[in-house]
Amino acid sequence: MVTLNLDAKVSTFSLLIPASSAVPTVFCSLLDLLCCPETVNIVLPSKTNRVISKKSLDDKPDDTPKPGPGSLYTRWGRTSCSPYSSLVYDGVVGGQFFDHTGGGSNLLCLPNDPIWANYTTEVEKCGYIYGSEYQFELYPTNKLFSFANAESIYEHNVPCAVCLTRQPAVVMMLPARTRCYPGWTIEFSGYLMTARHDHKGRLEYVCVDYAPEADPAGYSNEDGALLYFVQAACGSLPCPPYVNGRELTCVVCSKY
Numbered sequence: 228m229v230t231l232n233l234d235a236k237v238s239t240f241s242l243l244i245p246a247s248s249a250v251p252t253v254f255c256s257l258l259d260l261l262c263c264p265e266t267v268n269i270v271l272p273s274k275t276n277r278v279i280s281k282k283s284l285d286d287k288p289d290d291t292p293k294p295g296p297g298s299l300y301t302r303w304g305r306t307s308c309s310p311y312s313s314l315v316y317d318g319v320v321g322g323q324f325f326d327h328t329g330g331g332s333n334l335l336c337l338p339n340d341p342i343w344a345n346y347t348t349e350v351e352k353c354g355y356i357y358g359s360e361y362q363f364e365l366y367p368t369n370k371l372f373s374f375a376n377a378e379s380i381y382e383h384n385v386p387c388a389v390c391l392t393r394q395p396a397v398v399m400m401l402p403a404r405t406r407c408y409p410g411w412t413i414e415f416s417g418y419l420m421t422a423r424h425d426h427k428g429r430l431e432y433v434c435v436d437y438a439p440e441a442d443p444a445g446y447s448n449e450d451g452a453l454l455y456f457v458q459a460a461c462g463s464l465p466c467p468p469y470v471n472g473r474e475l476t477c478v479v480c481s482k483y
Contacts, residue, residue, distance in 0.1 A: 322452030
């Protein structure tokens with residue numbers, strides 16, 4: 228039998244093994260109890276000594292927070308992350324051509340340093356992916372976005388950043404809000420954007436940062452996956468609280 232003397236004022240414990248044993252004295256911490264024999268008597272200092280087996284310790288729930296990876300989210304329209312997150316990579320937004328009826332319907336943040344495997348040099352009948360552009364032809368003077376990071380973004384390519392929260396967190400995109408609900412932290416806010424309603428191709432709704440950047444390599448009108456503001460359409464959508472024709476905002480929130 229091995230006895231463990233526990234001193235409440237220290238975090239290191241000594242296992243006292245009888246002299247007849249060939250095993251030397253072992254020092255370990257509570258986190259290292261796995262290195263100790265399966266049957267260990269732990270003597271706790273108190274008026275009445277209590278003996279607890281290692282097995283009974285294992286059966287108790289451990290509510291201590293564990294370090295771990297954070298959560299991923301995409302910051303559309305920017306190449307950097309919020310102060311609460313770290314940058315995994317930045318790139319350009321890719322998606323389906325606005326006039327195509329097939330292909331994918333989601334947007335991707337494509338890295339700037341692709342790695343190829345086996346490939347052909349001919350254009351095949353397959354799925355394609357195109358770049359993305361901001362589209363504001365119905366907004367002669369766009370007063371919605373902030374132009375702190377770009378003088379002009381109309382028909383410019385859309386950048387993106389994939390971000391990792393610095394702590395384990397739950398992340399959600401909250402539409403029609405510029406602020407998170409209590410208990411949540413703002414990662415970034417902006418405007419809800421998607422494909423135009425009468426285009427053949429469909430895109431998901433994404434939250435584009437309020438102060439978007441423009442990809443410096445894409446200043447020509449080459450189309451692709453086109454992003455438009457999203458307006459409320461009253462009817463099955465209750466008005467109020469929504470207002471017909473008003474552009475919807477959005478905010479990305481995290482909860483630690």
